[in-house]
Amino acid sequence: MKLKDYQDWVSDFYKKRGWYDYNSFIRCNFLAEEVGELAQAVRKIEIGRDRPDEEEETKVEKLENIKEELGDVLDNIMILADKYQISLEEIMQSHQDKLIKRFE
Incomplete structure (x- = not known):
């Protein structure tokens, strides 16, 4: 799947549910929440949780959780x-240019 196609699909999916309407400040908070969930998923696979009230997941389940997050x-x-009309391709190219300029 091409990035642009997926970005368009995600935007349409979120718009149909009214989730796109949240302003960018709120969206950044959702992003921070999801990054926290990703960090927890990575922690589970790297160092574990040591929680007797949680059932241990298999490595496959842990990897699926990371993929989901x-x-x-x-x-x-x-x-x-x-929301800012920036394509992912544009972001990737700009970031690559910045890293090349800075480190090469």
Whole structure:
């Protein structure tokens, strides 16, 4: 799937549910929440949780959780980019140019 196609699909999906209407400040808070969930998923696979009240997940389940949380983070980034009419390709190119200029 092409990034542009997915970004358009995500924006349409969020618009149909009224989730797109949240302002960018609120969207950044959703993004922060999802990054926290991603951090917890990574922690589970890297160092564990040591919680006797939680059932231990398999490595496959832990990896699926990481994939799910990365998707949630990505969707929030895509919505923010869309709200400012910035394509992901444009973001990637600009960021690559910055890193090359800074480190090469």
